[in-house]
Amino acid sequence: MIENVDMSLVDWSRAQFALTALYHWLFVPLTLGLSFIIAIMESIYVRTGDEFWKKTTKFWMNIFGINFAIGVATGIILEFEFGTNWSNYSWFVGDIFGAPLAIEGIMAFFLESTFIAVMFFGWNKVSKKFHLLSTWLVAVGSNLSAIWILVANAWMQNPVGMKFNPDTARNEMVNFWEVLLSPTAVNKFLHTVSQGYVLAALVVIGISSWYLIKNRNLMFAKKSIIVAAAFGLVAAVNMIGSGDNSARDVARTQPMKFAAMEALYEGRENAPLVAVGTLSGKEQAEYRKKDFIFKIEIPSALSYMVHLSPDGFIPGIMDLIDGNEERGILSFSEKADRGAVAIETLRELKEAKGKDEPRYTELRQKFDDPDWVENYFQYFGYGYYKGMNPISIIPSVSLSFYSFHLMVGLGFLFIIFLAVVLFFSVDNKLHNKKWLLRLGIIMVPLAYIATEAGWIVAEVGRQPWVIQDMLPTVAAVSQINVSSVQITFWLFALLFTALLIAELKIMFKQIKTGPKEGGN
Numbered sequence: 001m002i003e004n005v006d007m008s009l010v011d012w013s014r015a016q017f018a019l020t021a022l023y024h025w026l027f028v029p030l031t032l033g034l035s036f037i038i039a040i041m042e043s044i045y046v047r048t049g050d051e052f053w054k055k056t057t058k059f060w061m062n063i064f065g066i067n068f069a070i071g072v073a074t075g076i077i078l079e080f081e082f083g084t085n086w087s088n089y090s091w092f093v094g095d096i097f098g099a100p101l102a103i104e105g106i107m108a109f110f111l112e113s114t115f116i117a118v119m120f121f122g123w124n125k126v127s128k129k130f131h132l133l134s135t136w137l138v139a140v141g142s143n144l145s146a147i148w149i150l151v152a153n154a155w156m157q158n159p160v161g162m163k164f165n166p167d168t169a170r171n172e173m174v175n176f177w178e179v180l181l182s183p184t185a186v187n188k189f190l191h192t193v194s195q196g197y198v199l200a201a202l203v204v205i206g207i208s209s210w211y212l213i214k215n216r217n218l219m220f221a222k223k224s225i226i227v228a229a230a231f232g233l234v235a236a237v238n239m240i241g242s243g244d245n246s247a248r249d250v251a252r253t254q255p256m257k258f259a260a261m262e263a264l265y266e267g268r269e270n271a272p273l274v275a276v277g278t279l280s281g282k283e284q285a286e287y288r289k290k291d292f293i294f295k296i297e298i299p300s301a302l303s304y305m306v307h308l309s310p311d312g313f314i315p316g317i318m319d320l321i322d323g324n325e326e327r328g329i330l331s332f333s334e335k336a337d338r339g340a341v342a343i344e345t346l347r348e349l350k351e352a353k354g355k356d357e358p359r360y361t362e363l364r365q366k367f368d369d370p371d372w373v374e375n376y377f378q379y380f381g382y383g384y385y386k387g388m389n390p391i392s393i394i395p396s397v398s399l400s401f402y403s404f405h406l407m408v409g410l411g412f413l414f415i416i417f418l419a420v421v422l423f424f425s426v427d428n429k430l431h432n433k434k435w436l437l438r439l440g441i442i443m444v445p446l447a448y449i450a451t452e453a454g455w456i457v458a459e460v461g462r463q464p465w466v467i468q469d470m471l472p473t474v475a476a477v478s479q480i481n482v483s484s485v486q487i488t489f490w491l492f493a494l495l496f497t498a499l500l501i502a503e504l505k506i507m508f509k510q511i512k513t514g515p516k517e518g519g520n
Contacts, residue, residue, distance in 0.1 A: 012485040013085045013477050018459070019489065020078045022452060023496040027071030027503075029451050032146055032193055033200025034064045035139035037231055039132075041224075046132045056220055057135075058123070059515035060204065065120060066506050068142075070499050077492070085485065089466050089476035096155060096162050096173045100148040111141035146193055154185035156467050157458070158253040164377060166349050166367045171470075184253060187246040188458075194239035195454060198414055199447040201232025202440075205421060207511055209440035212431045220515045225430065229422040236415045243411065244305065250461075251306040251314070254468060256393065257461035259317045260400035262302060265289055267316040267324065273301035274405070279398055287317050288394045317397075321390045332382070332390040339383025342376045381470045395463045403456040410450035417443060 038060050045053035082090050082097075090097070118126060118134035126134075155161075161178030162171045173179060205228050208221035251258040259265070262274055265287060277295030284290070300310035307313075315329055323331030330338075345363055352360040366372045385392050417439065424430040430437070462468060466476040 006482060007474075009480070009482040009485065010473050010477050012482055012489060014473060016085060016485055016489045016492065017078075017081055019493060019496070020074060020081060021455065021459070023500065024071065024074040024078050025452060025455055026448065026500065027067050027074065028146070029196035029199040029448075030067045030203055031064065031071050031142050032196030033198070033231075033235070034060060034067070034203070035135075035142050036197065037200055037204060037228060038064060039136045039139045040227055040231065042132050042135050044227075046128045052219070052223075054123075055515055056224060059220070059510075060224070061120065062510055063203075063207075063507060066503055066510065068116070070503050073499065074496060085478050085480070086466070086476050087478040089471060091170065092471055092476070093155075093159075093171050093467060096159075096171055096179065097152050100152040100155075100179075103148050111144065112138055115141070143193060146196075147189055150189045150192055151180055151185045153458075154182060154188045155179055157188070157462060158182060158184040158249075159467055159470055160184075164367060164373075164380075166346055166364065167353070169346065169350075183245075183249050187242055187249050190242035191239060191246050192454070194235045194242055195451045197235030198232050198239055198411075198418075199451055201228040201235065201418065202414065202443045202447040204228035205232070205418075205440045206444035209437040210511070211514070213434065213437050213441075217514050218431065222425065222428070222431065225421060226425045229418050229425055233415070233418040233422055236411070236418055240411060240415065243408070248306055254462055255315050256317065256320050257395065257400065257457075258306075259315065259320065260395045260397045260461055261404040261457060262314075263290065263292070263397050263401045264302075264314060264316040265318050267314055267319040267327070269303060269311050269313050270300040271302040271312075271314040272297035272299050273305065274401075276405070277401070279401060286391075287321060288391050288397060289317075290397055317394060321394070330379075332385075332393060335379040335382040336386040336388075338376045339379040339381060340386040341383070342380045343383040345376070379469065381465060381467070381472050381475075384472050384475050393464060395461050400457060400461045403453040403460070407450050407453040407457060410446055410453075414443070414447070414450070 038057055041053055041057040041060065044050075045057055115134040115137040118131065119138050122131050122134060159171070160182050161173060161175035163174045164170075165172050179185070205225050208224045208228070211217045211221040247258070247261075250261075262271075263277070263279060264271065274292075275296045275298055278293045279290040280293050282290070302314055303312040304310050313327060315324065315327065319327065319329050321332045323329050323334060345366060349360060349363040349367075352363060354360075367377065382393075421430065421436065421440065424433055424436065464472045464474070466473050
């Protein structure tokens with residue numbers, strides 16, 4: 001089914017999109033969280049009338065503005081890549097995927113762009129309350145943008161609320177609310193924005209810790225840390241809770257990704273959770289299997305996490321490839337056969353249209369038959385892999401496993417750190433804890449590593465699918481010259497790196513200047 005596909009084109013297109021997405025996600029989380037921290041600080045200013053809080057708000061607003069501008073630039077390029085590099089995907093799901101992106105542009109982005117000017121340049125030109133309202137609307141707008149982007153991404157992970165139209169070969173939305181409020185979308189939004197809030201809190205704490213170590217702007221740093229630590233701790237607790245719900249949803253809708261996250265090859269009841277582990281560098285040809293060199297397990301924890309019962313069965317990679325009749329799991333070959341039937345039926349329908357109406361009507365009815373859709377079209381994407389090696393549908397186990405455990409481990413570390421920082425801040429002893437202040441600076445890069453690891457789990461773990469079980473990357477890519485993708489990949493790599501360096505230089509200069517001069 002995919003013999004004529006240029007795999008180098010697929011690989012370079014994936015690499016270009018991954019590069020853009022990873023750079024984009026360096027800027028977005030700080031924007032999501034810092035916008036609310038700024039709004040909270042300005043609310044304190046308006047309530048108390050204390051000019052100290054106005055100066056504090058304006059300093060963090062400058063940090064926000066530097067990050068926001070570059071985040072928008074990378075985000076625009078990311079959306080254009082859907083049309084340039086993944087045109088088959090855009091055609092196949094444009095009616096569904098395009099709706100959230102359109103709403104994001106019309107409602108959220110315009111809301112941000114309208115009130116961000118007031119937020120930055122409206123000081124002493126509008127009333128305090130209107131300025132405060134503008135700041136809150138920018139915060140709400142930036143998070144509304146995240147909602148629609150994450151809804152679109154969640155649909156790719158778990159396609160719901162749609163129906164395939166064989167006449168146009170497109171998926172069409174039939175239930176907007178099912179797309180918007182699917183458990184996958186809700187959990188993804190809550191978990192992702194919580195990550196952004198925690199990262200922003202840690203950035204504020206890290207910068208403020210530097211001031212305390214340098215014995216500069218002490219009151220500014222102490223007050224900023226209290227606001228950020230309280231905000232971040234609440235977000236971190238929600239991050240862990242939504243992450244647990246998200247993992248349970250992944251186990252239900254993307255069992256192969258879940259198995260890769262835990263490097264689970266053989267399904268079992270009372271499945272243990274690997275708390276810490278190291279995989280062998282040697283990969284076996286069959287099932288891409290890697291053995292553990294070392295691991296510490298929590299007995300039955302994985303089964304309990306998914307099924308809320310230690311007796312729950314968790315399928316492994318081998319079950320998903322070979323099938324498990326006892327558990328009602330189809331094998332890869334059976335799914336590929338059924339998917340091939342769906343692809344062939346669609347091909348025959350196109351040939352019969354306008355030439356053989358009785359045959360066309362017969363085939364068209366199949367796509368309206370719920371049983372046929374469930375038993376055949378549901379596996380449409382697998383049809384592209386008929387006759388191929390089953391390992392084609394196994395994601396990178398090492399990358400999924402390490403990224404997932406790194407993200408989870410750092411998440412729990414952040415909760416402990418934020419709680420300790422808040423405790424000492426409220427007790428006014430933080431400035432004497434030099435070790436904790438230095439740790440606060442170290443937490444900033446760790447926060448970025450954790451949030452990037454989360455996206456690696458989400459996107460690498462669902463490979464080879466662009467849309468889970470429906471459209472693989474090999475069928476979604478645009479038929480363009482691979483050299484064009486290679487050239488733009490390196491151009492984007494240079495451009496994004498230059499933007500990142502420029503942002504860091506501007507931000508470090510602003511930090512060195514400090515809130516007294518930079519905030520006025």
